[in-house]
Amino acid sequence: MAAALPAHAVVGGSAATRGQFAPIVGIQRGTAQHSCTGTLIAANRVLTAASCADGTTAAALKVVAGRHHLSGTTPNQQTVEVAQIVKHSGYQASTHANDLAILKLKSSVTLDGTYVALADLPTSAAGSPTGNVTVAGWGATREGGQVSDSLQWVQVPTVTTAQCKTAYGPSAIYPGMICAGDFVTGGKGDCTLDAGGPVLKGRILVGVYSWARGCGRLLSPGVSSGVSYYRNWIDANVS
Structure with a gap:
């Protein structure tokens, strides 16, 4: 298959306004400020790519809801630890097939409907x-x-x-x-x-x-x- 090259971006776009994408969350791995992205589908569940959890454990991951800027802390921002990673059983890292996972959080985020939503x-x-x-x-x-x-x-x-x-x-x-x-x-x-x-x-x-x-x-x-x-x-x- 064609190689997936290591670029890193939303390109050709615009800066979002705060709350424009209330379900989006940042995913931190270890000490990394940002490693992947996900989406809230329940107050304590995040849908993301299985590839985001390759080579790591739930204990090494955190989810940041209500985030707008990576630097500093956004008002309404909430950081929650991950309790369990559920990867699709058919996921294949080499082909990206079934690249889907659910992160089960240790606690629920507070949903305000404006900055943090499902x-x-x-x-x-x-x-x-x-x-x-x-x-x-x-x-x-x-x-x-x-x-x-x-x-x-x-x-x-x-x-x-x-x-x-x-x-x-x-x-x-x-x-x-x-x-x-x-x-x-x-x-x-x-x-x-x-x-x-x-x-x-x-x-x-x-x-x-x-x-x-x-x-x-x-x-x-x-x-x-x-x-x-x-x-x-x-x-x-x-x-």
């Missing part, structure tokens, strides 16, 4: 999203750059499975993967340090970002795990 989930019958979707995270604003201090977001068009297979090769795109990016001109998208972050259709969490070739490159859409496809797995493992 994402809406699609039904299992909803299918893959079409049209434009929104991605968000603290990744750098250019390929190979540093993380962004402020939360960034950008809107990108979805692309068909056929287009995604053309970009990466038929064997690289597995069932459950959805793709989005500026396929024709490039310049918009997210990458490595935004792994696990939300792909949103309005307020609905339609995808969990997994991988891409570079960052917002031409003919290189971002690949995510489709939430509708995995809804039954999520429901079975969220309790």
